[in-house]
């Protein structure tokens with residue numbers, strides 16, 4: 001018997017009568033992390049890992065009916081033993097472990113293997129069936145160590161500051177922005193945060209994550225001299241918008257796993273692309289699957305067909321799971337041609 005099945009509302013556990021990251025409103029939901037496509041409004045009850053409480057409440061409303069468990073803490077519900085285990089993706093992200101009559105399933109949500117200092121690092125969990133994402137499930141995706149990417153960002157920032165140009169770095173506002181703030185060399189100059197980023201910085205700081213001081217962009221006058229040496233962190237939607245005009249002379253960059261694709265920097269129309277992802281790369285996905293010890297693998301969102309085929313060739317029982325999860329790295333503008341280009 002399957003512990004998790006795909007239903008129109010989301011991934012469903014029939015024995016426990018609850019959903020994992022449902023995309024339609026349900027009575028009982030278990031949430032792996034607070035990205036908008038996994039944590040949606042309108043559920044009557046939410047269960048999540050404790051470190052994600054602040055983010056979930058700030059995004060879904062302080063009044064949501066939310067119960068939390070510490071990582072590793074167990075809860076028995078309708079005979080199903082439930083627990084959360086770190087997924088290393090963003091603050092509070094978790095893999096959900098379900099055990100029923102000796103059968104163990106893990107739904108991993110989104111995950112990343114390399115520890116980044118802004119959330120509890122990924123921990124492999126042994127199971128019979130592993131539900132995995134495959135956002136970057138193509139062999140071309142192999143991340144450089146993040147220290148190398150942060151060196152590139154620091155050098156770009158320093159070079160711009162020397163020319164009295166503002167550095168505007170576009171990235172996803174929840175998770176990626178805080179990881180960049182944590183990883184860059186804050187001694188290089190002042191750091192300015194867009195209004196979509198600053199409230200999330202506050203939640204991270206309240207959770208005890210060290211981020212360097214940031215200035216809220218709304219508190220700065222147009223052409224303030226402080227901007228000449230500043231690094232500005234802003235969401236992708238700010239790119240090319242009128243919001244950017246306040247910076248006068250600036251250089252812009254984009255940080256995302258998709259920057260690995262040839263042409264994606266040009267299509268975004270930015271000066272620099274930095275390949276930095278909060279998801280596992282191809283070797284990372286395969287490592288996590290192997291570490292789980294699972295013989296059966298269900299693949300959710302991303303390059304599903306490629307990963308399923310590869311796992312089947314390795315002798316695993318792999319299949320696609322239809323979900324409505326999206327992309328929290330901001331897809332390249334012309335996704336399809338880019339992927340074809342990358343594969344060939």
Ligand SMILES: [Zn+2]
Nearest residue numbers: 033035110328
């Ligand atoms: Zn995510």
Ligand SMILES: [Zn+2]
Nearest residue numbers: 109110325326
């Ligand atoms: Zn996702």
